[in-house]
Amino acid sequence: MIDLRSDTVTRPTEEMRRAIAAAEVGDDVFGEDPTINELQRRVATLLGKEEALFLPSGTMANVVSVMAQTSPGTEVILEEGCHIYNFESGSSARFSGVQFRLVSSRDGSFTADDVDRLVRDDNVHLPPTALIAMENTHNKAGGTLFPVEAMEGIGRYAEERGIKVHLDGARLWNASAATGIPLSRYAAAADSVSVCLSKGLGAPAGSLVAGGRSFIRKAHRIRKMLGGGMRQAGILAAAGLYALDHHVDRLADDHANAKLIADAFASLPGVDVDLDRTETNIVLADVSNHPFGEAKIIDALKRRDVLVLAIDTGLLRAVTSLEVTSEQAAEAASIIRETLIP
Ligand SMILES: Cc1ncc(COP(=O)(O)O)c(C=O)c1O
The missing domain is CATH 3.40.640.10 (Type I PLP-dependent aspartate aminotransferase-like (Major domain))
Incomplete structure (x- = not known):
């Protein structure tokens, strides 16, 4: 996962x-x-x-x-x-x-x-x-x-x-x-x-x-x-x-990994990500205009071993941390791009 x-x-x-x-x-x-x-x-x-x-x-x-x-x-x-x-x-x-x-x-x-x-x-x-x-x-x-x-x-x-x-x-x-x-x-x-x-x-x-x-x-x-x-x-x-x-110096890696995830969400039609506001390790993706809806998106990603959270109606959150290597962040970004193409 x-x-x-x-x-x-x-x-x-x-x-x-x-x-x-x-x-x-x-x-x-x-x-x-x-x-x-x-x-x-x-x-x-x-x-x-x-x-x-x-x-x-x-x-x-x-x-x-x-x-x-x-x-x-x-x-x-x-x-x-x-x-x-x-x-x-x-x-x-x-x-x-x-x-x-x-x-x-x-x-x-x-x-x-x-x-x-x-x-x-x-x-x-x-x-x-x-x-x-x-x-x-x-x-x-x-x-x-x-x-x-x-x-x-x-x-x-x-x-x-x-x-x-x-x-x-x-x-x-x-x-x-x-x-x-x-x-x-x-x-x-x-x-x-x-x-x-x-x-x-x-x-x-x-x-x-x-x-x-x-x-x-x-x-x-x-x-x-x-x-x-x-x-x-x-x-x-x-x-x-x-x-x-x-673990303090490596926080910069989390921030770089968050950018990979943010870019992946932002590349999808019907998903809105404020890239300027993705400043640290938290990514917010507004999926309210995506045809799948947030529950289906969470489920589809989970089936590909990627876990994200809904924090509000239509709003998904992805957070990077030392649980996620740079390779895993890149993999998650690819999975997000592949899975959420409508
Ligand atoms: C900004 C902020 N303050 C306080 C807390 C509370 O921390 P804890 O979960 O250890 O009670 C959190 C938890 O996520 C947080 O994000």
Whole structure:
């Protein structure tokens, strides 16, 4: 199978499994897991923040970040297609008691001017704006890049008004690989940043949040409250450290492979792919005008051992990752061209 459904399907490689087996561990709830401590220091440095905290998932990293930087009854400004708003079971609203105010956008990015239109005035009738959340790269928009200058503009705008900023950087590694902009420059625009090890980096689980010391202290307590304190989880952190050493530079291959897949879809009548927006490892193909319809397309590709996902009516997603070699990406591209000719 050439599995293009998601970059979360990656399985730990033999070498990663060896790093997991060799990990030195301790009780992380006592702060005594040396491998977790090393990973936290390393990610904090990469993101240019004082501290980082290891968590089981990206969802928990986002929930903890929203909870730590808001209070019930306040408002969070975020983009309407973002992961926090759409794909986390409403957890930030549920656990933080916040409400959301949405920015509309085609590619998932927005500007300080967009935010300015939505920030609430100081008026007893209105919910105070507590937080702005950005996502880079943007999953639902197709792995799109949030321009760093726009992020910096939002960061400056928020700082002047005492509003906090969170960056959902589940795939910030991909953004940095695509643009050459260091992670720390992206992260500087936000007070808190979440990153995932279990997507393009190929670790079996694990995310981190990074930020200032007082944010991390709050986040640590909330992680415990939500049941996210783990014990000898250094076996997971070891996979993350291995991934930082061996799986970051290769993300450029995933991006090149995604272009092969995008070109294949784009060559077909009745399929619409925005090639300019295929900037990283996610390809979106609008098949609403293709005569087969999405269910038949998925089925036909599956019969040729290529797996893709429908993420909306008429919208297919194909994601490249270290599960897919360049040869397999080229093969998948040929299969897509052959199978979907009407
Ligand atoms: C942008 C983004 N943020 C957060 C998450 C949540 O990560 P997890 O699945 O580890 O909870 C995902 C998952 O795909 C994501 O794409």
